[in-house]
Amino acid sequence: MSNATHTLDAAERYCAERGLSLTPVRRRVLELLVDAGGPVKAYDLMAALKPGGSAQPPTVYRALNFLTRSGLAHKVEALNAYTACLCDYSHDKSGHDTVQLFICECCDTINERHIHKSPTDAPEGFRVSRSVIEYYGRCARCVAC
Amino acid sequence: MSNATHTLDAAERYCAERGLSLTPVRRRVLELLVDAGGPVKAYDLMAALKPGGSAQPPTVYRALNFLTRSGLAHKVEALNAYTACLCDYSHDKSGHDTVQLFICECCDTINERHIHKSPTDAPEGFRVSRSVIEYYGRCARCVAC
DNA sequence: TCTGTGGGTGTAATATAATTACATAACGTC
DNA sequence: GACGTTATGTAATTATATTACACCCACAGA
Numbered sequence: 001m002s003n004a005t006h007t008l009d010a011a012e013r014y015c016a017e018r019g020l021s022l023t024p025v026r027r028r029v030l031e032l033l034v035d036a037g038g039p040v041k042a043y044d045l046m047a048a049l050k051p052g053g054s055a056q057p058p059t060v061y062r063a064l065n066f067l068t069r070s071g072l073a074h075k076v077e078a079l080n081a082y083t084a085c086l087c088d089y090s091h092d093k094s095g096h097d098t099v100q101l102f103i104c105e106c107c108d109t110i111n112e113r114h115i116h117k118s119p120t121d122a123p124e125g126f127r128v129s130r131s132v133i134e135y136y137g138r139c140a141r142c143v144a145c
Numbered sequence: 146m147s148n149a150t151h152t153l154d155a156a157e158r159y160c161a162e163r164g165l166s167l168t169p170v171r172r173r174v175l176e177l178l179v180d181a182g183g184p185v186k187a188y189d190l191m192a193a194l195k196p197g198g199s200a201q202p203p204t205v206y207r208a209l210n211f212l213t214r215s216g217l218a219h220k221v222e223a224l225n226a227y228t229a230c231l232c233d234y235s236h237d238k239s240g241h242d243t244v245q246l247f248i249c250e251c252c253d254t255i256n257e258r259h260i261h262k263s264p265t266d267a268p269e270g271f272r273v274s275r276s277v278i279e280y281y282g283r284c285a286r287c288v289a290c
Numbered sequence: 291t292c293t294g295t296g297g298g299t300g301t302a303a304t305a306t307a308a309t310t311a312c313a314t315a316a317c318g319t320c
Numbered sequence: 321g322a323c324g325t326t327a328t329g330t331a332a333t334t335a336t337a338t339t340a341c342a343c344c345c346a347c348a349g350a
Contacts, residue, residue, distance in 0.1 A: 023298070042336070056301060061337065066298095077222040078277045080307095080336065100264060102271050111268045119245060123256045125285025126247050132223045132279040140270025168327070187307070201330060206308065211327095225307060225336095 004034040010089040011072055020070050025049070029063040030084060033073055038108045039081035074099055076110070077132050086112045100133045106142035149179040152229070156217055159234040165215050170194070174208040175229060178218055183253045184226035219244055221255070222277050231257045245278045251287035 008031055015022040022030075032048050033040055042060050049055040064082055067073035073084050083101070102111040118128060138145070153176055160167040167175075177193050178185055187205050194200040209227055212218035218229050228246070247256040263273060283290070 021297080025299075054301085057337065058301085058339090059299070062299080077279075100266070102264075102268055102273075104271075105274070111271070113266050113268075115266065119247075119280060121245070121258050121260065122280065123247055123258075123284065125288060126249075126256070126280070126282060127288050128247075128280045128282040129250070130281040132277060132281075134222075134277040135264060135267065135271070135273045136275040136277075137271060137273040139268065143270060143272050166326085170328075199330085202308065203310090203330085204328075207328080 004031065007034050007084070014072070014089040015070070018070075020066075025059060026063045026066050029060060030067055030072055033067075033082060033084035036083075038110055039076045039079050039083050039103065041081050045082070074101065074112075076101060076103065076134060078134055078136070079103070083110050086110070087114055098131045098133065100135065102135045102137070102139070104139035104142055105136055106138050106145055109139060111139065149176065152179050155234040159217070160215070163215075165211075170204060171208045171211050174205060175212055175217055178212075178227060178229035181228075183255055184221045184224050184228050184248065186226050190227070219246065219257075221246060221248065221279060223279055223281070224248070228255050231255070232259055243276045243278065245280065247280045247282070247284070249284035249287055250281055251283050251290055254284060256284065 008027065011027075011030055012022055014020075028049065029045055032045055042057070042064060045064075046055045046057065046060045049060060064073065064075070068075055068082070071085060073082055075082055085099075098115045098117075100113040100115060102113070104110075119131075122128065153172065156172075156175060157167055159165075173194065174190055177190055187202070187209060190209075191200045191202065191205045194205060209218065209220070213220055213227075216230060218227055220227055230244075243260045243262075245258040245260060247258070249255075264276075267273065
């Protein structure tokens with residue numbers, strides 16, 4: 001049983017309010033991401049989905065697409081991995097919020113910030129539709145190591 | 146013949162000054178990137194490297210590693226593609242400068258900004274060692290389309 | 291009740307991206 | 321000449337992701 005029931009319940013409500021269907025597969029993938037508390041590879045999710053055997057790639061990639069589209073998860077581009085969205089579910093995640101990820105390469109945890117401003121020095125006239133912002137380094141606890 | 150001879154000569158000098166060896170393969174890959182003027186896939190570089198046939202993945206990935214390590218090229222993480230560094234070669238590229246890429250999804254060009262500051266709202270004590278910042282959208286010329 | 295229709299899933303095959311492992315070559319140094 | 325270092329060639333493999341097609345099911349309208 002997950003220790004993140006609370007988060008999943010919140011996701012459930014979040015989806016219900018918006019007509020998104022958080023099916024068993026999708027919910028299970030989100031649960032795996034939440035429990036991991038850090039970046040997880042798609043193929044590891046696949047393995048975890050069907051311990052006995054045979055979940056296929058599309059199963060997990062479809063779930064991940066749904067979760068990222070809905071704002072419940074993020075892709076960590078430079079790692080080809082995925083992570084649950086950590087912010088609370090009180091606001092609409094489908095907006096154009098920009099997510100910044102702070103990834104500790106030492107303890108493999110992710111810290112997340114949502115910012116609401118555009119880049120300060122974009123080229124004249126450039127209209128941003130999507131942004132990828134990832135910082136790699138060491139979190140406060142690992143700086144000492 | 147490349148129309149970017151000037152850039153390549155500058156790269157040549159840049160490497161000479163720093164004891165980096167810009168070998169023919171590496172130079173050729175850089176040339177392909179410069180000529181493309183936008184993100185290029187590793188396997189496309191492979192194909193272009195040996196028109197007659199059989200360049201293998203390690204050839205191009207090794208060259209790309211050298212170029213990115215040296216600051217002469219960047220990986221566009223969210224596209225699994227690579228692009229030549231567009232800034233001038235007057236300063237040391239191996240520092241901890243942060244590169245911001247502005248990628249126009251319409252005309253497939255990349256604009257580049259080097260910034261010298263840390264993220265404003267990093268978690269307390271987080272020490273950044275590497276950052277990935279990519280903005281996708283439409284450049285000024287394509288906003289109209 | 292029948293019959294579409296659309297969203298979601300199962301499965302096999304394939305495409306795309308990147309690495310490993312090992313052999314060879316080129317070059318400088320002792 | 322023997323050796324170490326750096327770069328390259330080549331084959332095989334691993335890792336990541338998509339396509340295509342079949343099936344199921346809930347639901348709306350005739």
